Every structure is written in structure tokens, then in C-alpha cells.
Amino acid sequence: MTITELRQRLRALGAVPLHEERVLRQWVQAKPIVSDSQRWFTDFFPLTLREAMPGIAEELGGIARLQSSHPGEDGSARLLVELRDGQAVESVLLPRDGLCVSSQVGCAVGCQFCMTGREGLIRQVTSAEIVAQVALARTLRPVKKVVFMGMGEPAHNLDHVLEAIELLGSAGNIGHKNLVFSTVGDPRVFERLPLGVVKPALALSLHTTKHELRERLLPRAPRMSPDELVEQGEVYARKTGYPIQYQWTLLDGINDGEDEIEGIVRLLKGKYALLNMIPYNTIPDLDFKRPSWDKARAIARTLHQRGVLTKLRDSAGQDVDGGCGQLRARAEKPIRL
Ligand code: SF4
Numbered sequence: 001m002t003i004t005e006l007r008q009r010l011r012a013l014g015a016v017p018l019h020e021e022r023v024l025r026q027w028v029q030a031k032p033i034v035s036d037s038q039r040w041f042t043d044f045f046p047l048t049l050r051e052a053m054p055g056i057a058e059e060l061g062g063i064a065r066l067q068s069s070h071p072g073e074d075g076s077a078r079l080l081v082e083l084r085d086g087q088a089v090e091s092v093l094l095p096r097d098g099l100c101v102s103s104q105v106g107c108a109v110g111c112q113f114c115m116t117g118r119e120g121l122i123r124q125v126t127s128a129e130i131v132a133q134v135a136l137a138r139t140l141r142p143v144k145k146v147v148f149m150g151m152g153e154p155a156h157n158l159d160h161v162l163e164a165i166e167l168l169g170s171a172g173n174i175g176h177k178n179l180v181f182s183t184v185g186d187p188r189v190f191e192r193l194p195l196g197v198v199k200p201a202l203a204l205s206l207h208t209t210k211h212e213l214r215e216r217l218l219p220r221a222p223r224m225s226p227d228e229l230v231e232q233g234e235v236y237a238r239k240t241g242y243p244i245q246y247q248w249t250l251l252d253g254i255n256d257g258e259d260e261i262e263g264i265v266r267l268l269k270g271k272y273a274l275l276n277m278i279p280y281n282t283i284p285d286l287d288f289k290r291p292s293w294d295k296a297r298a299i300a301r302t303l304h305q306r307g308v309l310t311k312l313r314d315s316a317g318q319d320v321d322g323g324c325g326q327l328r329a330r331a332e333k334p335i336r337l
Contacts, residue, residue: 001063001128003163009056014046023056025171028131030138033057064132069140074314081136083129087122090150091133098145101133103161104152109184110220113251113280113288116151124157130164134172145178149203155186155222162196169198177201177242184221185229194239203245203276204233208255209263217254230267237272243309244272250279250296252289261302268308275303275310 003024010020022040026033034053035041041050067082075095081102082088089102106122107114137143146168148154154161165181168174179200183189193199208214211225224232233244246268250256268275277300280290300312 001059001126002160003127003131003167006060006128010049013049013052015049019045019049021171023053024167025173027060028135028138028167028172030135033060060128060132060135063128064136066136066140077140079137079140081133083125089125089129089133089152091137092150093137093141094145094147096145097142098147099134099137099143100147100149101130102150102152103130103148103154103157107152108156108220109153109218111184111218113217113249113283113286115283115286118285121152121156124160125152127160127163127167130160131167131172134168144174145180146174147180147182147203149180149182153184153186154181155183155189158188158192162192165200166196166198169200177240180245182245182247184218185224185232186222187224187232190232190236193236199240201240201242201245202233202236203247204229205247205249206230207247207249207251209260209267213255226263226267230271230273233273234271243274246273246275248275248277250277250291250299252280252291252295254288256291256295256299261299261306264303264308265306269306273309275308277310277312278314279312 006024007020010023015023023033034057045053062084065082067080067088070078070080072078077093079091079093080088081091083105087105089105091102092100094100103125104121104123105125106119107116108121109117110120111117134143134146148161161181165179169176169179176198177200179198180203181189181193181200182203182205184205189202193202205218206226206229207217209226214221214226215223233246237244248255264275277296279293279296280288282288282290296312300310303310
């Protein structure tokens with residue numbers, strides 16, 4: 001189901017926009033949709049709608065179900081979420097009321113260091129399934145920030161992701177700059193995002209300043225060079241007033257050399273930007289390695305001293321199979337808790 005289809009169904013049952021918004025708000029905020037003690041339900045909803053609501057509530061509750069939860073030591077928790085057709089995606093409860101959601105089952109970009117990229121694209125996650133991940137997480141703890149950094153490339157599922165963002169930024173009561181659209185970069189993103197009523201913050205996965213290396217690491221990403229990405233990112237940042245978050249997965253011996261430091265300074269110094277460096281979380285089946293924490297800290301410090309606002313981060317829940325797609329990959333083998 002998409003959010004548009006849900007709206008159409010409600011309208012067919014006699015809902016006017018006010019009823020529609022109330023249902024959507026209750027759902028995305030994980031509050032009861034059927035409420036015989038509330039006047040908004042008993043007095044203001046038409047009978048046809050009231051009678052249909054228990055069925056709709058059950059259907060909405062079944063869009064995304066918690067299959068398993070894997071708490072990390074850092075206050076995060078990885079959730080394996082089952083969708084109605086039996087496919088599974090991952091959501092991650094982040095410290096400080098954040099949630100990372102998945103926008104696709106699998107992913108077509110094929111980043112060489114990513115477990116999800118290995119599977120290829122299995123199917124799109126619908127707008128309702130994205131919102132349902134938030135509603136499900138809100139039954140567990142508050143969610144005030146949503147980042148689209150789970151499985152999938154949001155730019156490859158743009159209509160659904162933007163529809164979900166619009167609902168989360170309105171009925172979902174999430175501040176627009178607390179919705180973070182994360183992408184490897186795609187010209188369509190730079191065309192569509194500025195036109196939306198809800199303009200999310202933007203995270204761009206850069207990973208290297210070298211065009212050819214980026215093409216090898218992200219083989220099926222759109223052919224935008226690092227220079228073009230930063231140029232487009234800067235336009236969006238100035239338009240929205242939110243800095244671009246550049247993501248850099250630090251891979252030992254691949255993108256952690258002096259040449260990359262020079263490249264980053266050339267590209268990002270003076271830009272309205274924040275560089276998030278995340279040391280790679282080693283995956284047994286893949287060849288890439290995590291650099292030492294001391295090395296990562298030295299790189300971040302050098303960049304900071306040279307005028308690039310840099311934060312060194314660990315991926316949330318990395319003690320519980322961090323890295324998108326690992327939980328799902330494990331679930332296909334048996335999960336070891
Ligand atoms: Fe897709 Fe993101 Fe994995 Fe790359 S890192 S393959 S874009 S899910």
C-alpha cells in the first residue's frame with residue numbers, strides 16, 4: 001500500500017481531509033486509530049468510516065512487524081522488520097531518539113563494501129512501509145529524527161521516499177531538518193528535493209575524492225564526479241539553510257591516504273558542510289578492512305585543523321552486525337543472538 005492509496009480508501013469510506021489527516025497522524029505517531037472514548041472518533045467520523053476503522057487499523061499494524069530486536073552497547077538497537085510479503089528490512093533505533101529506516105529490499109548500487117549491495121535490488125519499499133517502520137519504532141521509544149541510511153538507495157525509490165518524507169514532516173511531527181535523505185548522489189535528487197513542501201536535510205555518500213576510484217567502489221551509482229556532487233550539494237545547502245553531511249566510510253589502505261586528505265580539503269574547505277568519517281565495520285565475507293582508531297582520529301584531526309568540519313563516528317550498533325544488510329543476510333542463514 002502507498003500513502004496515496006490509503007488516502008483514497010479513506011475518502012471512499014466518506015472521510016474528508018480532516019478525518020484523513022487524523023487517521024494518518026494517529027498511525028504515524030503510534031496512537032490508537034480506533035477510539036470509542038474520543039470525540040474526534042465517535043462524534044466526527046462518519047459511520048461508514050468508524051465501522052471500517054478496526055479493519056484498517058489491523059491492516060496498518062500488519063504492514064511492518066518486528067521480527068527480532070538486537071540491542072547494541074551504545075544505546076542503539078537493530079530491528080529486523082518483516083513486511084507483509086515475508087521480505088525483511090532493517091531499521092536501527094539510534095541514540096538520542098533517532099531512527100534509521102530502509103527504503104528498498106536490497107540495493108542496485110552495488111557498493112563493494114556493503115552487504116546489501118551484494119544482493120542486488122529485490123524490491124522497492126512502499127511509502128506506507130517506510131512510514132510503518134517509524135510507527136513501529138515509536139511503539140518502542142520516541143522518534144524525533146529519521147535518517148534514510150538503512151538498506152537501499154532512496155534516490156532509486158524517489159516517489160515513495162518523498163511521499164513518506166512529506167507525511168513524516170507533517171502528520172509525523174518531525175522537524176524537516178531532522179529528516180535526512182541519504183544518497184550516493186543522483187541528478188534527480190537535486191531536481192526534486194528543492195521542490196518539495198518538506199525539504200529534508202541531505203547526506204551525500206562521497207567515500208573518495210577520486211572519480212575513478214568512486215566508480216569502482218560504487219559501480220552502479222549515477223556517473224556524477226565528486227566535484228559535481230559537492231557543487232550540487234552546496235546549492236541545496238544554501239537553499240535550505242542546512243549543511244550537507246558528507247559520508248565517508250574509511251577503508252584501510254584505500255581512501256585513508258594523504259592524497260585523499262588533500263582532495264577533501266580542496267573540495268570541502270569553505271563549503272557549508274560537515275564530513276562524517278565512519279571507520280569501516282569489517283564484514284567477514286568481504287575483503288575491506290577497518291583502519292585503526294588512532295589512524296582515523298589522526299585523519300579527522302588533520303582535516304579539522306585544515307578547515308574541514310569533521311566528525312569521527314562509529315556506525316550505530318556496530319557490535320550487533322553493524323553495516324546495512326548484515327542482519328538480513330544473517331537472517332537468511334540462521335540468526336545467532
Ligand atoms: Fe546500496 Fe547504501 Fe549498500 Fe551502497 S552502501 S549498496 S547505496 S545500501
